[in-house]
Amino acid sequence: MHHAFKLGDNEHNLELSRSASAYRLHLGEQVVDVDLKTGADGRAWLTLGERHIEVVIATRGDDVFVHLDGEAYQLRYQHPLDRLAAQAGGSAEDNIRAPMPGSIVAVQVKAGDTVTKGQTLLVMESMKMETTIAAPRDGTVAAVTYEKGQTFDRDALLLSLEPNK
Amino acid sequence: MKRIESKLNTASAGFQANAAHNRKLAEEFKEKQRAVRHDRPQRDIDRLRQQNKLLVRERIKLLLDPGTPFLEFSSLAANEAYDGEVPGAACVTGIGIVSGREVVINAGDASVKGGAWYPLTVKKTVRALDIAIENRLPVVHLCDSAGGFLPLQADLFADKYMAGRIFRNQCMLSKMGIQQVSVVLGHCTAGGAYVPGLSDYNVIVRGTGAIFLAGPPLVKAATGEEVSVDDLGGCDMHTSVSGTADYPASSEEEAIAIARDIVAQFKRPQKAHTEWQAPEEPHYDPSELYGVLPQDIKQGFDMHEIIARIVDGSRFHEYQPNYGKTLICGYAHIWGYKVGILANNGVLFNDSSLKGAHFIELCNQARTPIVFLQNITGFMVGKEYERRGITKDGAKMIMAVSNCEVPKFTVMCHGSFGAGNYGMSGRAFDSRFTFSWPQSQISVMGAEQAANTLADVKIRQLARTGKKLSQEEIDAIRDPVLGEFKRKQSAYWSTSEIWDDGIIDPADTRNALGISLSAALNTPIGEPRYGVFRM
Amino acid sequence: MTQTLPDTSKWPFQSVLVANRGEIAVRVLRTVQKLGLKGIVVYHAADRGTAAVKMADQAIEITGSTPVASYLDGAQIIAAAKASGAGAIHPGYGFLSENKGFCAAVEAAGIRFIGPTPEQIDLMGDKVRARNFVEKAGFPVAPSAIEDDDPQTFVERSRKVGAPLLIKPSAGGGGKGMRIVRDLAILEQEIERGRSEGQRYFGDGRLYCERYIENPRHIEVQVLGDGQGSVVHVFERECSVQRRFQKIVEETPSPALDAALREKICETAAGIARSLNYRNAGTVEFIFGQGGEFYFLEMNTRLQVEHPVTEEITGIDLVLQQLRVAAGEKLGYGQADVKSSGHSIEFRIYAEDAARGYTPTTGPILVLHPPQGEGVRWDSGVLQGGEVTSAFDPMIAKLIIRGKDRTEAIARADKALRETVLLGCKTNTAFLRRLLQHPAFVAGDVHTGFLDANPQIAAEPEMPAETLQALLGAAALSTRPMRDVADAVPDMHAAMGGWRN
Structure with missing residues (x-):
């Protein structure tokens, strides 16, 4: 299967x-x-x-x-x-995706930054509500996809962390 | 091509009794297969699970295209050897469909003695690679073996058809342009390292897969160097440093998915052109084969009834229907593929031998593959037949069989005794595939005759010294011989020794032949050419 | 009422610019063009290729920091109207439709504003002033008592409001310190507790109270006035089914009203409009209690989203009436001429995920097959090939159903929703079907809190195994990599299937 x-x-x-x-x-x-x-x-x-x-x-x-x-x-x-490679990578946590469509209000980290679990990475707005996207684990930011003001769809990749070694 | 008219009354007591008997034999065969495939000590299964390993049949299931057939070879190999402790000879081989391509699968079974190579493991593996060579089939190796079984090293290492032949065959395949993928799912140590080493593409699983000429303990003993498995021959080392393996994978499932994608890149072969038409199920139900086959090896039956239950639409063009009638020759289709069929319907006489040789030449000229359905007690013996040249007529048939350019397929339907085995393309005659039915028997002569012959020799020896044997003494000589003969002429012994490519349920014959035919046509069919026929 | 098309040749405008987008722009353009007038539309780049832009006689691109901002940029729109020679501007709903400044600026530019006077917008736009105006004119507003008006008589005045009532801290918000009093015997003690809570939360113990309407309905009345003395009502609309304080299903007639009550509420609305000498189509909204009592809530001085249900049961083209009165025509008919028959329900098709708290969804409109059939109307601004983005409100279309009675309308609605095919973006059609099959909806027994009280309607129902099987089958057969794997297998091996020996 x-x-x-x-x-x-x-x-x-x-x-x-x-x-x-x-x-x-x-x-x-x-x-x-x-x-x-x-x-x-x-x-x-x-x-x-x-x-x-x-x-x-x-x-x-x-x-x-x-x-x-x-x-x-x-x-x-x-x-x-893709699926098996992702499973093996072990973490959906590496890729932070948009829970709903919206726009970026603030980007608080950049690629290469070291982050700790719970740290605010991004603030997004959807339906006139601000939502904070926090780091799911300790790690290093691999890439930030959107800039402030840009809009995105649900499940869009907002930010990725370097894979855990 | 007209349909064979069955003359059997399937409602008759005789047919029903045969059916019950042979169905039971088929069930016993299936039960043996089940045990060989799945019965393992729990600790062996637990060990593999702890290593995050799949069982070999789970791996094969993942590798094969869903909903496609798998023709497994020699499922009961080694079943009568090594006290039955090496089921299936610790490996699984067969032809399956991967990414739409026909491939040979060569998979070690780590649940049997850690996948150690026994002499019959080597024989089965070499045979699988021979099949790949003869039929130009790509090979997927699922490598997970502990290496050669050292106590029996003398029986698996040095000779021409022993372990080295595996690697020689891999090289031959490569030279022929036939591609191989190794999926390294366990350790490939020493000789085993050359399986991926000689493959075109290698996938290796991080954590469990390793390739090295000598493992860490041997390295330490040899040079004093202390090194971990991963550093010595693990996934990341080989895929990023040594280049011995090509694709890293983080799980067995991923490794197999990568292997599937690799096979998907293979060029599809141009099949040899032979006659083909849209397939048709046999008119007569193949499961009626159980009722056709007698319960006694000595009892005769009409091979037309067998043919009718294997070929498309039960249609058969019989050649020389009134000449040499103990050998049925004719054309039919199996899964659409045109074949010539030679089927025994009694002892081979001069005329039937000549008819056979002639028909084989016809098939070669028309590039028609040949299926041999064996039920042969041998060539006729006796003064009259020798005077008529039965030996040289049989020799003609053997010459024709041996020099066949078209692919041959042999099914041991019932008896296969004496030189008849040769005339009907026995194992030594390079049939592309040879299958046996569960009740079939094979030996140089019948068990009874053999036992009696041996007893007679003994009686005559003793008679010269003046002794006369009582019936009990004769029985004491005869019975052990009879027992040993019976054991070794059974299909189960044959298949354990890999004298065939496996026992099959008679009802599966059509599919087994279909897959074999399709595979065989990957190899171009040459111009017919023969040696000297003794006229 | 049968309508003959007016002679527009004498009208002061021969072209109308629609200062809106989406389905309402299409709706307005349809009537404008039917009258032989030139229809002009402004659009932001995000709307290029939409139905309104395609059907307009002229489309003028406007820009802004965001798509929404461009439609709110009155100066730019007026400039576009001037440039195109538009004689009138129709504001649609939302955006600038109830903006007094825009209305005044349009008129100042010598362009007719298709709507009320700026003063009427201004008055009705201020909730407190509107309420006072309506109360003074003698129409019902929800009873209330404000402590500050006269602290000495607060308790007494509160008692007069009547039970049940709601006590709220004057300085409050967010529901803190609010108390519902159902029994006036404990009114004083509740006032004291409310006061201490107010003190504790806000440092301010002053209170006010108002009549508490349990499980209220939202009923509104369509009115039409010509600003020249004539006002009629065009019956009510029931808009009680709401989610996130937004209407989602609207219907007329309201199942809550009998003939007498209908007459009463409609006449009340007409009276309010009359007392304004109202010009334009407008809507008077009421809060309606389970006991049949109703109170003025607000008046919308524009065309409503849900106006089509009124059109369906009366045969009146409300946009046409707007254009006529804006052109200076008189209504030319009286209340007795306005008749209704049958039942109509509107369903708002939203790009949203009901099961995820009605969160908006986005995506391409890959396939759009609007429903068809007797009594089915589809008002939409999107086309197949278009895209739903997060730039605007997620409403894709309005499905308006007409039947000879409510039962027939519901049956037709279920069929139409079932036959609505929109692929590429999740919509609420399945949710709407669950809603209309709910016994309470079938019985017409709904209130504004109905969906909050019945969250199971929004929840994704468990999928039957055979549905899942069908979906996976359809998806697998539509996915190249899966089909390729299957198709690559040679015929014979495919026919053998999973045979083993």
Whole structure:
């Protein structure tokens, strides 16, 4: 199970294989026949075992957006090499990402600075509220992505720390 | 191509009894496989887990493309050797699909004696690399071995087909332009170090993977130098200092993912051109093979019924249907691949031998791979047949088989006795792949005949000294011979000794042959050329 | 009321500049262009390529330190209007729509301001003055008592406010020292405790109290005045479903009103507008108690976001009415001519994550299939290929549903929300469906604190296993690296699947 999608806060491992006529989806020990017939404007028919489901799909980079049964969902593909390398690096803590879209109010550190856990790194503003981004651990700042006044989307990489040795 | 008309009544008591018997044999075989694959002392598993290591089959699962087949070779190798303590000969080999490419996988099994190389481990590994060479398949080595098993070093080190042959084969592969990846998941010490050393790409796991000619204790003994495993041959040293390994990985899963990405860069081979058509399932259910096979090795059966349960649509073009009928020859498709089939339907006579030799030449001329389905008690003996030249007619068949340019595949369906084994492309005749069915037997002659022959020799020796043996005394000579013969002519002995590429469930034959055929076509098929046929 | 289009040839303006963006700019331009007038729009670079800019007869780029600042830059907008020869400016809602200075500057520049007089904006823009004006005119405002007015009679005056009431420290804020009194018998003791808390928190013991409305509804009334003596109401809108103090679903008629109460509240609103000699479309907002009592809250002197529901049940184009009175026309009809039929509900489609406290989301509009069908109206300023950014309010569109009654409207809304396809940016459509399926909403039994009291509606429901399976299947088949791995497998091996020997 090398491949994964992030859906909300959950990561789902899966594999895709080809069958004689279409594809198979592998989820743990479960294997389901799947196929997707794409039409115009993102509309598509998804076959899942015995079920046939109308969906609308759009992709952008590693994001897959699916409209299914009246609801829209966003899944983010995790390439095995990225995912496993990140797991091994052991820390999501190395990369500090935006909890919501907003703009930078203040940048209090620069690349190369040594920081201690809990130290304020950035102040961001979103929805007219200021949020302080603090160091998740002791370390050294590897890079600061945004300058004061710049805006960013959710999950944007705001700042990274040097990997822990 | 018309369908074979089965003449069997699958509802008959005889068929049902056969089916029950052979299904039971297949289940026993599967149970042996299960035990060999998974039964390990808990402490060995715990030890690997503590080292953050995956078990060899978990590694292979991660390496293979999901939902693709894996043709494992010699799953029961060494099963009758070393008191059964080295299941599978401490390694797993086979053909699988990695990043869409057919590759040979050569994986050490560290849960067996730390993955130590026993003589049969070496034999199985060399055979896997021979398969890679013969079929031009890239190799992924999953390295995790404690090194040669020292108490048996005399049986695994020095001879032509022993340990050195592994490295020689790696070099041959490289020379042929066939790529190899080593994933260093444990220590590769001494000879083992050359597996990555001779590979094109190496991935090494930080913390557990190491490559060195001598480990820290030996270094200390030799030179007094004290050095840690990591400093001596660890991941970071080799990937950043020595250049012995190429890609560092922080976990086994990552290392295997990198290896998959490496294989994805390999050029796909141009397959040899042979006839192919869209595959079709056999019309007759392959699981009916259990009912076709008799319960007694001496009992005959119609090989057409076997062919009908292996080939596409059960369709078969029979060549010379009325001549030399004890050898069935003809064309069929397996998984779409056109093949010529030679199947025994009795003793090989002069006519059947000549028919076989002729058909092999036809197949070579048309570049049609050949499948041999063995159930042979030998060439016919006796004054009349010798006068008709049974020896030279058999020799013609052996000459044709030996000089075959098309790939050959042999299935030991039932009996394989005497020189018939040669005529039907036995192990010595370089079939690309050889598989055995669980109830099949192989020996120079039948066990009964052999035991009786040996007993007769003894009786005649004693008769010369004037002694006459009682029946009990005769039995005392005969029975141990019979027992030993029976043990060593069983498929389980054969496969333990790696006289084949593994026992397979008869119902799996079609898939095993399909994968073998596909692999074999990576090698171009040459112009047919033969030695001198004794006319 | 059937509307015939007016003859605009005599109007003092032949072109209208829309000083706004997004869906409201589109909405205004639609009527402007329908009348044969020239529609001009100003836009910030962030809005280039939006529907309003595309449909306008002329689009003029404006700049600013931030996108929002450019739309608040009155001088620049007036300059743009002059440059384009615009005869009138429609401010939409928000931005400069209730800015007295802007209104005055527009008029001073010789351009018609499509809205009320600056004085009306000024009066209604000041909460205290507006409240006093309304009270003096004889309309209901929430009863209250201020200690400072006459400390001696504070307790007595408080008692007159009636229970339940709320005691607040005069110097207070943030809810500290506030006490709800439901039983007037303990009023004095609560006043004393409130005073000591005020003293402790703020060093100031002075208090005031006002009527406490439990679980209030927000009901507002649309009014239209021509500034020439005519005022009508165009019925009420119920806007009680709110999140983070913002309306999210609005409907008309209000399920809380019977005919008599509707008449009463609508006439009250019309009376307030009349006493102002109001010009323009406007909205009088009331706080409405569970007992049927209602009090003036404020008056918005502009077009409201939720104006379409009124249009849907009356057939009146409110933007057209704004333009007509701004052009100097009289309403030309009386209250009796304003009739309604059916039920209409508006759902605000927001780029937001309801489950994460309604935090805004951003992203590209990769696919947009607006819903269609009987009784479905889609007012939107975004197009497929556009982008939702954090530069502006996260409202993407308004889905307005009309049905012969509330039940039909709800059913049509559920279907329309289900069929709304918007990919690339998380929206609240699924949340809105959960909301409209909630028994309390179905029963029309909601209040302004309803969503806070029912946080489970906003929470992401647990995903059924088969939905997850379908999503992963669709995603896997839409992801090249996964498809490539599968497609690379030779046919025969693919057909064999995970065979083992």
